[in-house]
Amino acid sequence: MTDCSACTRSADASAALVERGVRVTALRTRVLDALHHAEKPLGAYELFDRLKADGAASAPPAVYRVLDFLEGQGLVHKLQSIAAYTACRASAAPHRAVFRICRACGGVREGTSPRLDDLAAEAEAEGFRVEHLVVETLGLCAACTPGRP
């Protein structure tokens, strides 16, 4: 288990949970750590396998419960188009985000944009009550685009 800057982030996230008065359990910490250490988003079962190897998780439902919880807390995002989960590096609170998913290397970058709020506002203006916004950009990242230095 290597030490890395991501650990700090993970600790920050845990601290946010404590402040909100919700429980920081061993399993939740493990899941968060695993996602922070992963270079890429992890599928639920991929995550499950890693946790099981560490003796930290027993069965899929446990993992899904934790993922749902962490997503509700804004610490984890689910990438719908690839059915994978990624730890949020930007903020420890629920927020809107846009993801760029490279189909070649599998890498994902989380970002933000005023367009997100614009889109939400457009929906609200038409009477739609926005609870969640999914914005995922699929394609090739700069490093994987052919004809490039």
Next chain:
Amino acid sequence: MTDCSACTRSADASAALVERGVRVTALRTRVLDALHHAEKPLGAYELFDRLKADGAASAPPAVYRVLDFLEGQGLVHKLQSIAAYTACRASAAPHRAVFRICRACGGVREGTSPRLDDLAAEAEAEGFRVEHLVVETLGLCAACTPGRP
């Protein structure tokens, strides 16, 4: 099998395929019709069940193949957050779209917005080659929002 305005739309879509020089097969027509007649998006297996009842489809892979094809042609959209497919009512060509998905009634509205192109342009400006954009707004539609006439 009732006659309805959606059939016209479905016919328009088929006409677009002919013009592109791709094949309009029985199965593809059936899938398109089924999606056009459905009031709500259909899951792949839900769609499969309907087609099988009509003797039109044999097994899941056939349905997925047709769905992939139609999506590539811009006639069908996949709603990632609910794993369902809907016929496009807007255009017979590939295009960007934003969806509003009501978690209460399950209804979906397809729309468009200049923000979609803005988001794509932002990504391109940073060297990301955009191939597909998924934008889904989840919440309550006007009719399902409480405290409303």
Next chain:
DNA sequence: TGCGACAGGATACATCGTAACCCCCACCCG
């Protein structure tokens, strides 16, 4: 007539997600 390309049939399987039920344990309260 033979060939290549494409659509679809058929089987089996992989992956993703959840329902239902139980138990444990921290915590609160009298």
Next chain:
DNA sequence: CGGGTGGGGGTTACGATGTATCCTGTCGCA
């Protein structure tokens, strides 16, 4: 201290979603 309570997680079993693989039929074309 004894009992109640609720959240978190273990366990089993299953449902839903999506695919790999191989084979068959059909059509256009040289």
